[in-house]
Structures are given as structure tokens and as C-alpha cells.
Amino acid sequence: MRAEYSAGREVPAQGSVFAYGAAAGLLADRLFGDPRRGHPVAAFGRAAGAVERVLWRDHRGWGALHAVVCAGGTAGAAALVARGVRGRDAASVALTAAVTWTVLGGTSLGREARAVGGALAAGDVEVARERLPRLCGRDPEALDEGQIARAVVESVAENTSDAVVGALVWGALAGVPGLVAFRAVNTLDAMVGHRSPRLLRFGWASARLDDMAGWPGARLTAVLAAVAGGAPARALEAVRRDAGRHPSPNAGPVEAAFAGALGVRLGGTLAYGGRVEHRLVLNGGGRPVEVADIERAVRLSRRVGVLALGVCVGGRLLAGHLLGRRGR
Secondary structure, eight states, X not given: OOOEEETTEEEOOHHHHHHHHHHHHHHHHHHHOSOSSSXXXXXXXXXXXXXXXXXXXXSHHHHHHHHIIIIIHHHHHHHHHHHHTTTOHHHHHHHHHHHHHHHOOHHHHHHHHHHHHHHHHTTOHHHHHHHGGGTOOBOOTTOOHHHHHHHHHHHHXXXXXXXXXXXXXXXXXXXXXXXXXXXXXXXXXXXXXXXXXXXXXXXXXXXXXXXXXXXXXXXXXXXXXXXXXXXXXXXXXXXXXXXXXXXXXXXXXXXXXXXXXXXXXXXXXXEETTXXXXXXXXXXXXXXXXXXXXXXXXXXXXXXXXXXXXXXXXXXXXXHHHHHHHTO
């Protein structure tokens, strides 16, 4: 592995460590999906839930403390582990690969989306409704076939950013601690970041932190979806025109890009937890989502993941090269 130099002193080739480790982690995710037993993210969720039970108050400050304790503590622990293997390239690559595999969820995302699509293709709407909550928080009972298909495509788009691209971006920026911190923040948002009466104030900090952490990955996802979707001009125009209409600052660009790339309409009326939302349509010139579009969305998501790996690895290697030249 190539060594980089700074002020005449040899330092670990962290760019190469991330390149090999992230590539191996993405490959592991493609081959095996999420770990079936003892998933670290599930363990983090249980720990965060225990901390929530101790700290919960109907107050933003206590929610911020919860986010700091859970996300900050986990990132700090990851930094200590990474520091312990620093200078040992093989161990560093193995750690990066294992953590990347753990935090990525692209294969499981595609598997669940295809399961719903398969049920719809077989005409079994009830099975599709039963499986939909594994992908998103929609109320599935009143959804027809087209609405379920639209919900799946929207979930694939949003989670391509949350479960794949965003993690790779933070891994490129901050190594193993970045990978772990991003997944911790994203998990906290899913746990306490929604607008229920109990969590409206307590989960505010986690939701805002997730918005900030997800910002760069969402923009990269939108650009890569436009590039990989075969209709870049249409996708980018949908992002420019419609992304700001979405209530989420990060889901908006991603869903608009997928809508334009696939030539479909996303958005509209939906229901979460008994609450109905009437959202504006993304890519209004597109056609309604069909069942076959689920497979197209999954394939687009997979292409975006590979491109994101290339961009993040290339960016990390370039940054290391530039820093090495400055230090000489």
C-alpha cells in the first residue's frame, strides 16, 4: 500500500485504506446483505432506546443531550477502535470493510422492494401491504396497487441516499468514525425524529442533525441518479423545479431525481401514522408509477451505489494526494 508523507514523516495511506475497505464492504453487502444475527445497528437501537427511557423529557435540550450521548458516544468509541489499528494497514482495511458492510443497507433495501413488487405482480395486494412497513412508515391499509408501487419507488430513492451514498460520503470524509456516526444519526432520526406528540420536541435535535448529516449524500445521490438513469436533463430539471416542494430537504432532491430518471410522477397524497399529507407532485410531466418501475428503481439504486463508491474513493485519494504534496 502506498505511503503518504507529511513534513518528512511517513503516515498511513488512509486514502488507500478507505478505498480497499469501502470496496470490500460494498461487495460484502452485495453478496450477503445485512448481517442476519447480532446486527450492530440493532444493538445501537436497543442502547439508544434505553438512553431515551432515562433522558426523555418533553424538551429540546434533553433531546439534544440524547443525540450527543448516543451518536457522539458511538462515534467516539469507533474513533478509539480505529486509532488502535492505525499503522497496521491490513487491520485498518479489515475494520473499514466490516464497518462499511454493517452500515450499508443497499442489498436489503432492494430485497424488500422486490418482495413487495413480486407480491404486486402476482396480484396479492394484501401481502404487499403486509410487507410495505418494512420499507417505510406509510399506512398501507388504504393503498391500492399503484399507490403501493409509488411508495416503494419513493422509499428506494430516499434510502439509496440514507442507506448507501450518505454513509460512503461520511466514510470518505472521516473514515470509520464517519461511517459509524452517520448510521447512528440516521438511526436516531428513525427512532425519535418524527412528529408525534411525545417526540416533537425531544426528537427535534436528532431530526435536525440527520438533515445536516444527510445533506451532502442526498445531493450526490441526486446527481448520480441523473447520470445513471439515462435521462440526465429530465432528472436534473425535475430536481431544479420540484425538489424544494418536498417537506424534507434531503428526500426532495433524491426523489425528484429518481422521478425524472425513471420518467414517473412521485409525491402526492400519503398517510403516516394516521396523519394525511398532501404533497406536491415531483416530475409532474411523468406517468403514474407501475409495478415494473420497482425493479427499474432498484437497478438504478444499485448503479448509483457503485458510482458513489467510485466518487468517494476518488475524492479521498485525491485529497490524500494533495495533502501529501503540501506536506513535502
